Amino acid sequence: MSLDLRGLTPAPVTPFTRDGEIDYDGIKKVGAWLGGIDGVKGLVVLGHAGEGTFLTSDEQTRVIEAYVEAVKGEVPIIAGITGEGDHVASEETRRAVKAGASAGLVYPSHGWLRFGYQDGAPQERYRRIHEESGMPLILFQYPDNTKATYNLQTQLDIAAQPGVFAMKNGVRNMKRWDTEIPVIREQNPDLQILTCHDEYLLHTMFDVDGALVGYGGIAPEPLIELIKAGKAKDYARARELHDRLMPVTKSVYHRGSHMEGTVALKWALVARGVLEHATVRTPLRPLAEGADRQIADAMRQAGLV
Numbered sequence: 371m372s373l374d375l376r377g378l379t380p381a382p383v384t385p386f387t388r389d390g391e392i393d394y395d396g397i398k399k400v401g402a403w404l405g406g407i408d409g410v411k412g413l414v415v416l417g418h419a420g421e422g423t424f425l426t427s428d429e430q431t432r433v434i435e436a437y438v439e440a441v442k443g444e445v446p447i448i449a450g451i452t453g454e455g456d457h458v459a460s461e462e463t464r465r466a467v468k469a470g471a472s473a474g475l476v477y478p479s480h481g482w483l484r485f486g487y488q489d490g491a492p493q494e495r496y497r498r499i500h501e502e503s504g505m506p507l508i509l510f511q512y513p514d515n516t517k518a519t520y521n522l523q524t525q526l527d528i529a530a531q532p533g534v535f536a537m538k539n540g541v542r543n544m545k546r547w548d549t550e551i552p553v554i555r556e557q558n559p560d561l562q563i564l565t566c567h568d569e570y571l572l573h574t575m576f577d578v579d580g581a582l583v584g585y586g587g588i589a590p591e592p593l594i595e596l597i598k599a600g601k602a603k604d605y606a607r608a609r610e611l612h613d614r615l616m617p618v619t620k621s622v623y624h625r626g627s628h629m630e631g632t633v634a635l636k637w638a639l640v641a642r643g644v645l646e647h648a649t650v651r652t653p654l655r656p657l658a659e660g661a662d663r664q665i666a667d668a669m670r671q672a673g674l675v
């Protein structure tokens with residue numbers, strides 16, 4: 371498997387026009403900017419930050435194509451694969467391959483969040499998607515406080531399957547992180563382990579090959595430094611970067627929910643001059659009055675503006 375995500379892989383937003391259509395000029399701008407940064411290893415489009423499930427399947431295809439064009443071959447485009455059933459997810463992955471995506475980040479089937487999954491179902495989901503599309507896949511570990519979180523054996527099984535080359539881990543249970551990551555690593559030395567703990571990256575930064583985060587779409591430069599510091603086991607430097615970013619972390623990710631974080635990401639890009647406005651699609655809603663100014667202040671304090 372040749373994809374190398376050992377570094378920063380941002381999950382960028384999908385820009386919209388003020389009337390809620392996809393803003394292709396906006397994608398060009400975001401894609402060219404992020405794709406041109408040394409240390410960015412790929413972009414994951416159509417994830418949570420990219421409002422992927424709020425797009426029609428035609429729109430999803432066009433967003434992939436637009437990002438592929440925007441990055442001009444500098445980095446691979448990876449598509450979020452979110453279809454509920456394995457058959458539709460597999461079809462979705464085939465469309466993504468055709469549109470130019472180089473890999474897929476496979477989300478759990480949505481119903482598992484509420485009801486949990488039957489033994490073997492996650493393994494089968496990855497197996498089928500890979501076999502039917504040929505796409506290299508990233509295992510997505512959901513938070514421990516959801517029923518869609520995979521137990522250790524399920525993670526090990528998926529990680530060992532053909533076509534699975536990386537894991538995006540957002541377990542958000544530090545006991546599980548500290549005990550499971552070493553086992554996963556030992557049993558799958560080639561698996562690229564990427565943290566997605568946007569709201570508290572510091573703890574996870576010392577055990578990973580990289581980060582696959584929405585945060586990377588607004589603050590790529592310090593996050594690349596943070597990943598380097600983690601790999602060098604330079605806690606002092608990592609702590610310094612963490613502290614510098616804290617106002618941004620708070621104003622974007624310590625909000626009522628991670629959903630608000632997606633809206634906040636767009637305001638952060640407005641502050642950076644990358645986007646002109648922060649239009650999102652429902653069910654996302656505008657942030658409370660003044661949040662835009664608070665986010666812009668935080669970006670200034672962190673030296674990102």
Ligand SMILES: N[C@@H](CC=O)C(=O)O
Pocket residue numbers: 417418419539540566567568583584628
């Ligand atoms: N960082 C979030 C949202 C990304 O998909 C997560 O942990 O899942």
